[in-house]
Amino acid sequence: MINKFHFAYHLRTEGISEQGLPIIYAKATLNGNRINIGSTGIRVSLDNWDIQRRRIRLSDTISMMDNAKLDSLESQVRSVILYAESRQERVTPEQLKKALRPASARQTDVFTLLDKYLEWSEQMSQKGDHAISTHKTRKEKLALVKYFLEEEKKTKLLVEEINRVIMERFINYMLLKRNAKKVYAQKCQQFIKTFVIWCWENGHIDINPLDNYKVKVDKTPNLEHLSEAELTLLTTTVFPKRLQETVDCYLFACNTGLAYVDMKLLNESNVVEVGGRLYLQGAREKTDTKYFVPLSKVAQAIIVKYGGVSKLPLRSNKEVNCMLKVAMAQIGVNRRIWFHTGRKTFAMRMQNEFLRSDETTAAMLGHKSTKELKTYRNITKERVIKEMSNFDF
16 A cells, blocks of 8 residues: 655744754645654754755754654655555554654643643632632533543643644533633633643743634623612512522622622621721632722621621522522512622623722722723613713703
8 A cells, every 4th residue: 555645854943042043843744734743852943944955054063963863764754654665554643653653752642731730720719820710610611622622532632733723622621511601711722822832831832832823702792780779679679598698798799899709708807997897808719809899788687697807608509699690580580690790790880880990899809900890791772871870961
């Protein structure tokens, strides 16, 4: 059996060194399939690369040794093809790559480097450089990558082989097999790309195979929140004890703008009195940004009811969201409402009901910039009417 085969070296500028030297990369075409064999580990300037011969122009000792290495690799590739043809076998791209990968080669398979990446991520969170929640999110989303590769029977896939086809198959897997929402699937894709960039920046791979791949994440913000009427109805409705506890925690979020994890970490030291008024102050777990928010009468009543902010009966995030679904059904809200919408409800109220400025609202929410507000609120026509009611022009 004859294998249709073409082999060549070329320079890849993606992994260019600080000295401006691109790396020599080997590629081949085998029976119509393009194969990126990988890096040779040799760098050369563009001026010293002979495009016709695919070799280094210089004749010094080091260049001659590098050319000899290139000759040896090409001979090794061709010997694999010839051996297969002598046995009347058809060579696959995977077989060719496996044959050329020495036993001592660095491990660049996805599973090995995912473990290294998550180990690094955990160290960063322990040092305080990254939030603990960031590490947990990476671990959760990248576990899905492993499930996907196991499903595809590609547990030995190299990071360099993560290409457009793999990325598109992954998002289809998330949508069809995991029943994920499109935005969540796209965010998981973005985590893959971030992982690949980390591998490249830390020298585990020589090129970034996703350098030209753009992850399409829907940037339309989800501004789901409760209206004033719905919030009033939720506040005045009496629920069974266990459900009421969860509703109270959600109402506390609607009145303080706290995220779930920040409410979970509250203790009595977070409550301070300034100028005769009670405030909550602290730092967000996700970003370590300071927040400072006044305690409304509703929020204060909830604290008194349970004997302190540290005693709020906040259950697991999953359980809370399930119970909120039940509560919303009871008051006739048929939209999907989850715990984080309490934070968005707070932002919408501050801006549209109470006409607070972007700067003040951002400070209460613990945002680093007012730009972050775009995912939490929009300005309604009711606010425009309120602000312009006494303005005649």
